[in-house]
Amino acid sequence: MKVAYRMATPDDVAECIALRGKARENAFSVEQLEELGITLESWKAGISDGSLPGYVGVSEGKIIGYCFGDSETGEIVVLALLPEYESKGVGKALLNQMIESFNSLGFERLFLGCSSDAKARSYGFYRHLGWRSTGLFDDAEDEILEYFPNK
Template sequence: MLIRPTTVADLPELFRLRAQTRENALGPEYLATLGITPATAAASLVNGDTRGWLCEVDGRIVGFASGDRTSGEMLVLAVLPDFEGRGIGRRLLNEVVAWLQVCDCPRIWLTANPDPSGRAYGFYRRCGWAPTGEASGNDEVLAYGVRQPRNAV
């Protein structure tokens, strides 16, 4: 298992992988409606606003994550279904969080499905993320390193 920084050359494969996740799979066509394309991702990567890491197993990209230093947002974490449960997601998440911390982001945050039966719900909470009470569309906003009151749901 190799964790390494994402390069522009990796982007086409990352867009293919993003469409193959078990939950919240988003294809290139849908991402384009949000303004997220290989070209916009490359420009942001080159100018340093975003940075990402990926995981390779036997030369195959099996997961990736990226964040945006201008907003403090954890943009994406995606792992192929056959590679879930191996610690890949946590390692990738930790890389992005560490970078955002070095960038002195005042708040490190992400959006995720609020459904407790979804994988993201428990995963992010176990990794130190807490709900902020904010919403973004149908997703909840979680912040990293925010203490959750003991009686919080």
Template structure:
């Protein structure tokens, strides 16, 4: 597996990966309804306020993470369904955390659905993230101290 920084040229790949997942699946139309479009994500990547990493196996993109520096917020971490259990998600989260840490973020946060069928809450707990309440939309809020 190889990790690399994403560029604006990778935005279609990010959407392809995001829309391929089966847990927490959202279509391009659903994402657009939330204001998440190719244009908005391109602006996010270009802004310099996001650490955006792509994981590749055999030269093929299989996952990505995005973390917003100014908010200390892990915005996304998605892995293609056929690539689970290979350490891709953990590597992407480590890259997001390290990017935030290098930028001076002391504590990061993220949110995810709480449905029992979702593996994400257990995955984040396994990586040392701590439950810290719920957001207004019912998602679990997790935090992690990045520096001591």
């Protein structure tokens, strides 16, 4: 399995939205994303204006995973993979691309919302990579984790 990593472009958004509905955990349909205010147009605009930078992993000509962040706050907004690419280092590589990108923008602290259910894959994934609980929860009842890239 060969995966190429690159910065996301507005042309990637339709494929990213479709992939989000196929993720094993925390999948969202097009309709569910729209209810959250995430549309093809809003996502494309965020990439275009630099407020929502991201990276995609591509294998055999298709996007198999992605990671996007909020360049204003340092939040990792989403990391999603097709299930067949889990446990192969793709998620870690995509997350590290975003961490490096945000580090170059001068962020000293990054954060994200993550399931507080220890049975969820994301729970162990982020903690294993050094993310720590803040003890706070967001509006979706996800636990806020933080990461300090330079420590």
